[in-house]
Amino acid sequence: MESMKDLKRSYYGILNRGGLNLRENMVALRELVLERGIPDDYPSDNSVVDSKPEECSLRGTIWKILLGALHVDAIHYISLLKVR
Numbered sequence: 001m002e003s004m005k006d007l008k009r010s011y012y013g014i015l016n017r018g019g020l021n022l023r024e025n026m027v028a029l030r031e032l033v034l035e036r037g038i039p040d041d042y043p044s045d046n047s048v049v050d051s052k053p054e055e056c057s058l059r060g061t062i063w064k065i066l067l068g069a070l071h072v073d074a075i076h077y078i079s080l081l082k083v084r
Helices: 004-015 022-036 058-067 074-082
Strands: none
Touching: 004 022, 004 058, 022 058
């Protein structure tokens, strides 16, 4: 069985590919999500990558990419929440 570290490395491998073939990267990301799921982000399990506090978690980053919401303005988001 694959460890959580290995799964996270697989995700970071896709996210850090770069290049111009966005379609291939999105297909690989979707396949990984379907085959292995999205890893949970627990504060004590950040040993794969040194993340900065202001950065989104791996799980959050994956969701933002899949939803096409790479930049979310905090003030706009809060205004949407107040509309309720």
